[in-house]
Amino acid sequence: MGDTSRLCSVWLGSETGILKGVSLSRKQAFNFCNTSHLSRDQEVRALCWGDPAESELLVGSVDGTVKTFSTEKGSFTETRRCGDPADGCFTGLAVLRGSALVSCVECGTLRVWKEDSSEPVTELSAGKNVCRMRQSPVHPHKVATGGKENGLKIWDLESPEKPVFTAKNLRDDWLDLRRPHWVRDMAFIPGTDKVVTCTGYHQVHVFDPSSPQRRPVLEVEYGEYPLTALSLTASGDTVVVGNTHGQIALLDLRKGLVRGCLKGLVGGVRGLQCHPSQPVVASCGLDRFLRIHSLEDRKLQHKVYLKSRLNCLLFSSRDLEEPAGEGGAQEVKEEEEGDEVWDSMERVEEKPKRKTTEEEEELQKKKSKKKKKN
């Protein structure tokens, strides 16, 4: 089990409660399940890395438990109770240094949990109807939350009484009516203090906490459907957004123009992530496929069918194509007991057929040599 989990470069959580790992170099998908008995309670809502070395995954489920999955061992190591299912599903999970866990649920309660205690160390309320919570990669104690009629708020966990930054709603429109706003996803732009959010009213906003302006600095509109997922590229000036119709677009943040669209997804986008070093983006959604597109030419590189609707995904930082753990590959030949039913997956990819042309070249060379001899 551990061998297969070490190979996986993309991790996804599904609605049936199964954690799926996909190894693109070996073109296989593996299912990792906590119990042999599946249930909808275990539906995975949030995924995050447990430590910077990426050896542990934290999986947040609908029933309020957070499970730790070890990629070395390939199994779930512990389970923690982090809140009631009555509060709502997890909308964000993050890890602070010192093995503290930050969790946020839909009713708005943000809690910081320590390793040993079952009571939260810090608790704050981020308003009602929170849709997403994200942690800043640069300052781990800063988190951003946003939701329906609940604007972007940036909290500093060391001083949890008041948010560091509260965003103001947009100006009233030309009829002097209040504009509705619904923040669905956000991301911290590396290098600066700015935060980019996407809304359910097909807008993308960039906020700058360091400027005195609490309204968005930049506003971009895309499409006619709610934007559900957002991800920043490694370079930080392009953002990838996906909406409920399966349309994924690359938007440029400097001017606010659409750079291009990624085709292929047919269902609502639930999870989007750009790879930290390579120019690829992975998308998953309600159509039960994992798709990997390259950012430069916007072509589909990999498409994997995973039989349940997918809720969230995570990239591991290493190279996608790298066949990591080759030594363990030979041992994988032994059958894993419950998992033989789950194996599948062919990857759909077009590889240039170099072999035939090489052969032809060789033949031509031989012919020319023979002619010269003759």
Place this chain on the structure above:
Amino acid sequence: MWSVEGGTEEFQPEQEEKMEKSEQAAAAFPPSFSVSEIKNKQRRHLMFMKFKQEKRKQKLQLKKKKKKEREALGDKAPPKEVPKTIENQRVYDETTVNPEDEEVAFDEGTDEFCSYFNGLTNPKVLITTSDRPRGRTVRFCEQLATVIPNAYVYYRRGLALKRVVPQCIARNFTYVMVVNEDRKVPNGLVLCHLPDGPTAHFKVSSVRLRKEMKRRGKEPTEHSPEVILNNFSTRLGHSIGRLFAALFPQDPQFVGRQVATFHNQRDFIFFRFHRYIFKNEKKVGIQELGPRFTLKLRSLQKGTFDSKFGEYEWVLKVSLSAVTVFFKMQEELCCLI
């Protein structure tokens, strides 16, 4: 050997024929010449006809040659090539459901239809139309109500669907069916499964009412029909198949000898309603009753009707190339009764 008359490109057809025959194949015309460059329409037409006849002749000659070769070789002849058809060229759809797949079985066992398939709820269908329906649509709805047991037709008084849905849930309806009308003809169908179920939007075409059916039987009775679902074998097909199956009560009354068929072929779903009778053990006679129509899925949305903010599970995208995206729903036979 070109005789150019007065520097123009015109020449007599007979002269040109002679030139064709006398010259080498390589230099029949100057390389950039094509039939379309002749300005005179009659001559151009004649040239084109000749060109086509030549082509046809060559094709026939080739065929004869091949046939002769084939006969000459006798047993050693290479096998006959199979012509390419759309059905041949279809790429195997990886989302086809394997009947033993546990994960899919679990997914289906706990999805929105599980209460129906576990026998806990009985279907109760509300049929309505878009606002101000015309005669054909009204009759279509009435006939649908005779086909689907426990169905009620209501006049849509311009009410918003989003407000209709919670009221239906309160009155224990399990389905809302909205027939959309355009220019006095039904052309769309929104099928919404009620407590929190998926909403499917179909395009309806070729509606034939009972009057227009040839050799039809008498009116359908109140017995629950059997349901046949053909070719719903991919994952999306399974969802749609279950959507249709949950319209009808779980136990069909075989006394009524009525059967409703949803046949999926190349992404079109054909609905037929028949009455059958077994003449002897091997022969069956069928009579078509009831309306017939064809459906094409346009989108499947998770949750009840919410076209603006709902999340879509599948959307028909017209821009993608037909060959690759064709046949999203079918593969082999998959019957469900």
